[in-house]
Amino acid sequence: MRALVWSGIDKLAVESVDDPRILNPHDAIVRVTTTVSCGSDLHLIGGYVPTMRSGDILGHEFMGEIVEVGSAVVDRRIGDRVVVNSFMACGQCWYCQQGKTSLCDNTNTAPGLNEVLFGSALGGCFGFGYTTGGYAGSHAEYVRVPFVDVGSFLVPDGMTDEQAVFVADAVPTGWMGAYEAGVKPGDVVAVWGAGGVGQMAARSAMLLGASRVVVIDRIPERLAQVRDHIGAETINYEQTDLQPELRELSGGRGVDVAIEAVGLEAHSPGIDGVYDKLKTNLRLATDRPTAVRQALFGVRKGGSVFLLGVYAGFVDKFPLGAMMNKSLTIRASQQNGHQYMPMLLERIASGDISTDHLATHTMSLEDAPRGYELFKHKEDGCVRAVFKP
Numbered sequence: 001m002r003a004l005v006w007s008g009i010d011k012l013a014v015e016s017v018d019d020p021r022i023l024n025p026h027d028a029i030v031r032v033t034t035t036v037s038c039g040s041d042l043h044l045i046g047g048y049v050p051t052m053r054s055g056d057i058l059g060h061e062f063m064g065e066i067v068e069v070g071s072a073v074v075d076r077r078i079g080d081r082v083v084v085n086s087f088m089a090c091g092q093c094w095y096c097q098q099g100k101t102s103l104c105d106n107t108n109t110a111p112g113l114n115e116v117l118f119g120s121a122l123g124g125c126f127g128f129g130y131t132t133g134g135y136a137g138s139h140a141e142y143v144r145v146p147f148v149d150v151g152s153f154l155v156p157d158g159m160t161d162e163q164a165v166f167v168a169d170a171v172p173t174g175w176m177g178a179y180e181a182g183v184k185p186g187d188v189v190a191v192w193g194a195g196g197v198g199q200m201a202a203r204s205a206m207l208l209g210a211s212r213v214v215v216i217d218r219i220p221e222r223l224a225q226v227r228d229h230i231g232a233e234t235i236n237y238e239q240t241d242l243q244p245e246l247r248e249l250s251g252g253r254g255v256d257v258a259i260e261a262v263g264l265e266a267h268s269p270g271i272d273g274v275y276d277k278l279k280t281n282l283r284l285a286t287d288r289p290t291a292v293r294q295a296l297f298g299v300r301k302g303g304s305v306f307l308l309g310v311y312a313g314f315v316d317k318f319p320l321g322a323m324m325n326k327s328l329t330i331r332a333s334q335q336n337g338h339q340y341m342p343m344l345l346e347r348i349a350s351g352d353i354s355t356d357h358l359a360t361h362t363m364s365l366e367d368a369p370r371g372y373e374l375f376k377h378k379e380d381g382c383v384r385a386v387f388k389p
């Protein structure tokens with residue numbers, strides 16, 4: 001089959017590789033009909049999350065048709081049209097039983113490096129390199145889906161691939177951020193980042209009853225999508241003084257909930273950006289936490305912060321003083337969206353959540369390297385590159 005393969009920092013190529021096979025009785029093979037780019041892929045491609053090995057297949061957001069099932073699969077049949085969560089969950093372990101599916105103890109077959117870096121390992125993930133199990137990714141014609149009964153969800157009739165595919169990752173990630181941050185009716189919520197994840201977090205905050213939701217970014221096409229398809233307010237941080245603006249729209253207090261959906265490659269026009277670049281280039285830090293710092297400053301005393309952006313390791317100038325003295329609650333997670341996916345598919349079907357506008361650039365898998373160039377540099381209004389293997 002054909003697949004998008006990583007072969008070094010910023011080196012991508014579509015190559016012929018072996019077809020996947022059923023390895024475990026709980027597996028299925030899915031013929032991928034649609035697979036999309038994610039901000040997390042950029043961290044992998046650029047080597048910021050240094051877990052890919054040459055020859056690894058990229059991609060973790062996808063949907064398709066089941067073409068083969070293992071002998072222990074009970075809820076899925078050949079021919080089912082499914083969207084698959086980007087994280088793998090066994091459904092049985094202590095974490096899965098509590099809904100913390102991205103922390104599954106049984107799907108990461110190579111937990112070693114995670115244990116050194118984090119103390120313990122997260123679950124398995126498609127196309128994310130050897131620290132999450134080394135599973136082949138979804139930017140391919142076929143993909144092996146472990147624990148398919150737990151990880152795949154039937155797509156409602158009449159829903160297009162462009163609507164459903166984002167339920168693999170961006171939609172449940174955004175929902176998790178707003179819901180688990182505790183957004184409640186009347187709250188003022190600020191979201192950093194107007195990519196797929198930030199947009200879905202903003203929409204989720206609105207559905208949870210927030211009175212004002214504002215999304216912060218600098219890319220005009222993305223901010224326009226937020227206004228047109230999400231219905232939230234926007235701030236272009238290059239054209240305004242962000243912190244006074246946040247206080248202004250929250251009665252002088254600061255926002256009740258701050259959701260960060262930017263990640264370790266944050267852009268910063270200020271002195272902290274220069275500092276972070278220097279530290280990371282000298283290998284004295286791994287990540288650029290610009291948006292994290294801003295979120296901790298912009299949230300009100302006693303407020304809640306949720307970090308959705310991916311961070312790999314260690315940061316400098318983390319505002320621990322703001323966290324302690326302002327009595328902040330800070331949470332973060334890789335998405336544990338299995339529990340939310342059926343509800344989110346229904347909300348998309350009913351029109352509560354728009355997703356297909358994120359699919360700005362649709363192309364064949366052969367064009368995926370070009371798609372990633374557009375996505376990386378946010379050229380031509382690219383929000384998500386969509387590949388049709």
Ligand SMILES: NC(=O)c1ccc[n+]([C@@H]2O[C@H](COP(=O)([O-])OP(=O)(O)OC[C@H]3O[C@@H](n4cnc5c(N)ncnc54)[C@H](O)[C@@H]3O)[C@@H](O)[C@H]2O)c1
Nearest residue numbers: 039040193195196197261262263266267309310333334335
């Ligand atoms: N927690 C999870 O399970 C999960 C799931 C999916 C993605 N992610 C992560 O979420 C982050 C966002 O993902 P995405 O797919 O939307 O990425 P994306 O690259 O499409 O969007 C990131 C956005 O952040 C903006 N940005 C950069 N610096 C900023 C700053 N200082 N202030 C405000 N905005 C800034 C960029 O302009 C861009 O629009 C990434 O780090 C990704 O790895 C996490």
Ligand SMILES: [Zn+2]
Nearest residue numbers: 038040061169
């Ligand atoms: Zn993703």
Ligand SMILES: [Zn+2]
Nearest residue numbers: 090093096104
């Ligand atoms: Zn588990």
